[in-house]
Amino acid sequence: MLALTIAATVHISVMGSLHPVQLALQPAKDAVLVVEMQGRTETLRGDRTVKITGPVRVAGPGGAMAQFRLSAPGSKPREYVGKLQVRRNGAELLAIVEMDRETAVAAITDSEGSPGMPFEARKAQAVVTRSYLAGARSRHTGFDFCDTDHCQLMKGLAPADSAASAATMITRGQVVTYKGDVVPALYSASCGGHTKSLAQSKWMGAAIPQPGYPYFSVACPLQGRASGHGVGMCQLGSMEIARHGRSARIILGHYFPNTVIDTLEFTAPRDEVRPSAPKLTVVPKNLPPLRTLAASVDTDARVAP
Secondary structure, eight states: OOSOEEOSEEEEEESGGGOOSOEEEEEOTTOEEEEEETTEEEEEETTOOEEEOSOEEEEOGGGOOEEEEEEOTTSOOEEEEEEEEEEEETTEEEEEEEEEHHHHHHHHHHHHOOTTOOHHHHHHHHHHHHHHHHHOOOSSSSSSEESSTTSOOOOSOOOTTSHHHHHHHHTTTEEEEETTEEOOOOEESBOTTBOBOHHHHTOOGGGSSOTTSOOOOOBOSOBSOOBSOOBSEEHHHHHHHHHTTOOHHHHHHHHSTTOEEEEOEESSOOSSOOOOOOOEESSOTTOOOOOOEEOBTTSOOEEOO
16 A cells, blocks of 8 residues: 555546536435535425526535536536535525445546446546546645546446446556656547656646656657647557557556556555555566557557558
């Protein structure tokens, strides 16, 4: 286990890209919500919906986390598990959900994935997602992260039976570390054949998530047009590596050289028992070299002769 302990919850601003001036709140099935609004408290259950036009706090009975649906005019409801706080942000509303970090990992892994994504690539995505949530700092004032690609994409609760939820459970607590610190693991859709270092990407100043890890530039099995900043894990490349029989551990070792996979401790008690995981070096010296692949983004990959 890492000596570093972190909070078991994370605060994420949701639906900000919709610029809401009004929100609709409804309990999820069988949930009970305690809503504090305009100096009064009411209990919300069943199919009742409350319109939110100003500051509000929402939790379950006794301040517990609860499952609820939230929507803006013209948008589909999104489901979350946690505690909701709504603030004014100029003419708009700022909705912040405090949620269990692992719940957030599953939700982001689900949103950042794609249909048919190999499961080992999904596991790698869960680890880098968790690493970013645990390692990135000073992204926003007043909350930790947003639900857009400025931080990580999140569209609501991941289904319990989804591959993202399974990948999150299997990798529970696992993060990428470098010299004892959690790496705020960056990733992009496609690096175009070669990932970048921070210097190559022209990332400067406070925008750098953490300067401690140098983000080595490495070759990627897929060639083609780049999409995104190109630093860290290439999502299309990770999928191609997984399709050729490599594990999440190999994927992480390829895109984050000289790092270690470790397991975080959380400051809050957990309801379920979590077995301790051994520390794993993701780039052991006796690891066979990654098979060379030749492909463009638009065609099926093949093993190079």
